[in-house]
Amino acid sequence: MDHHCPWIANCVGFSNRKFFMLFLFYIIATLIFSLACEIPLFVQEVIGIIKGSEGLNVHFLIRAVGTIIQATFFVVITMFFKFHVDLVLSNSSTLDNLERQRNPNAGPNVYDIGAYENFVQVFGTNSCLWLIPVAPANQNKAANGVMWPKNQ
């Protein structure tokens, strides 16, 4: 168990880290898809209003506010997701990262066994299931949330 995340009202730990990452991933994917559909339609509407062929109404305002909120959160959550992808690829947890910030001369990360192995430790060895929210299969290397393989 690593740390409590209030946004999901649960702690993030070894057993649910993959689901937390996929949660962020699918929020971003849904936002990208929504924005890609909405922005052309919204631009068309704005042009129509400027030309005077359509009038302002409350639904247009709801769309405007909604699209702007989606775009803002897309930027913020993508940055946050990138931070977490870097953590996974370097086999570091949120608390590990905080410890290293407080104690910069603590030496290299002994749990870093290479980007691919670090990734597979969280997402499982079966690439077909990387994007599916099921528990990862970790046959080799035996990281179990209590002990992790070290690179020394």
Next chain:
Amino acid sequence: MCGRLLNPHFVGVICFIAFNYFVFVYEYMILLRPSAFIWLLVAFHVLFALLGWSMGKAIGGDPGRVPIYWGFFAEESENRKRRYCLLCHSFKPER
């Protein structure tokens, strides 16, 4: 047990996701009716279902617990202080 769901961050996340669903499905697809809107709605719901599934597993999944009695037995020359979690009733391991 469910009291942890009442914090403002989590409620904010739920509201944000619900608002996104409403804006896309109702405001854009139903009210504006672009030509391919059936396919866009299908694709959106597939993504949204995966989002809900991941979110459910992230919220409900057990993150893993520190084994009981971790750190209770004297080991080697561990003279330093150990951090203790009052909620889990166990010493906090290195990782």
